[in-house]
């Protein structure tokens with residue numbers, strides 16, 4: 001084992017049905033978790049649900065349900081989604097669990113003891129939908145309704161006694177931290193957004209509410225409920241047994257390697273969260289990655305527009321792996337991306353069915369006819385064989401670095417190029433014309449099988465089920481998949497029997 005890797009998704013508000021944006025965030029995190037596992041890292045991948053606060057309290061009241069029962073029901077939709085998406089999460093945390101409450105109360109007590117929290121009065125704007133406080137210059141009036149300029153959500157005026165966290169005190173420390181740790185906020189374009197927000201002046205943050213009842217009570221003042229973001233962010237620690245900093249989990253995995261989040265919640269993760277941790281004297285996560293937004297027909301998804309994309313509907317129609325592949329390939333990581341069924345069908349037909357699936361079928365059936373499903377024995381590489389196989393070796397470090405910088409786009413481009421190159425290799429080498437040259441015929445088949453194996457290893461983090469099906473040709477099991485096997489140009493044992501597989505992807509044909 002080389003190292004430990006702790007990756008988190010945002011814990012989801014269970015106030016609505018899971019949609020494509022939620023699925024995207026978790027599929028991306030799953031991609032990294034799986035890549036690190038096959039790279040011999042000890043991985044902890046966390047997801048879960050964020051169940052406290054006014055938003056949930058209101059959502060439950062609207063349907064006349066007991067709030068806990070409401071959370072239980074809706075949290076289970078997210079738990080089910082994590083199975084449907086084939087996420088390899090190691091834990092699923094719910095903020096209504098006891099382990100989380102203990103952790104939040106402990107962190108609160110530390111902040112209070114360190115004099116980082118004081119009692120005062122809040123008067124200002126609050127968005128229940130974002131569970132966020134906004135200053136006057138972040139608000140506009142539209143159709144007589146006050147809304148937040150950036151999120152577009154409705155705000156309401158709040159005036160009440162509240163505890164405050166001394167956020168202003170951490171302004172310079174945060175700016176220094178961003179400077180000294182250039183990878184703390186990724187992609188780099190988002191960093192500027194955060195820096196200018198911090199530079200514009202941080203005000204102390206209201207961290208308790210008296211007007212709500214659904215949440216964790218301030219330990220010393222039970223009529224106050226801890227601000228839901230201070231509560232929710234702490235989930236990343238609760239899942240590691242915090243406050244037991246001697247536990248194996250905490251020692252192995254804190255600080256987190258990457259928090260994967262959507263760009264809308266960058267402020268909470270890149271400003272408030274590090275400030276809470278600095279104040280509590282806890283180490284800071286290494287990277288917060290703010291990905292882009294999934295759009296539906298070029299527009300933000302919303303109930304009122306009726307354009308919410310349901311991942312389950314798409315999966316029922318096309319299957320899970322096509323969706324995973326599509327989201328990782330077509331949404332340029334870091335930017336917004338649009339979902340359209342037409343593009344998804346193109347991906348299935350060209351990349352998955354034509355390029356990947358077809359390569360596997362052609363090579364295996366050619367082997368069956370000419371080598372009786374055995375991995376050829378007598379081979380002799382020429383320059384072209386070595387050149388194509390070496391592409392994996394030569395890009396090995398680059399691929400690893402790309403993942404360490406969360407550059408999914410580099411990884412996908414490399415893989416797609418190799419798919420094209422491998423199909424071209426098989427066509428150009430035309431083994432069907434080499435029936436009189438046994439060694440050449442054997443070599444082309446061997447190289448083509450190696451290419452399928454290498455490509456399938458790289459496909460594993462993207463489309464794990466299909467990759468496993470393809471690797472079953474060589475009887476390679478999940479635990480045996482290793483990224484470092486890309487360095488080996490003769491991994492497949494000569495003379496061993498291979499297996500035929502069913503077609504990996506069916507083409508979508510419209511009448």
Ligand code: MSP
Pocket residue numbers: 009010011012013014020021022024025050232233234235260261262263264265292293294295301
């Ligand atoms: N509960 C908070 C997160 C707390 S983390 C300590 C929250 N929940 S959420 O359910 O609203 O969003 C969960 C994640 O889904 C966020 O990363 C958010 O950015 C992401 N997405 C929600 N809609 C999205 C799209 N349309 N597109 C891409 N991701 C989006 O925020």
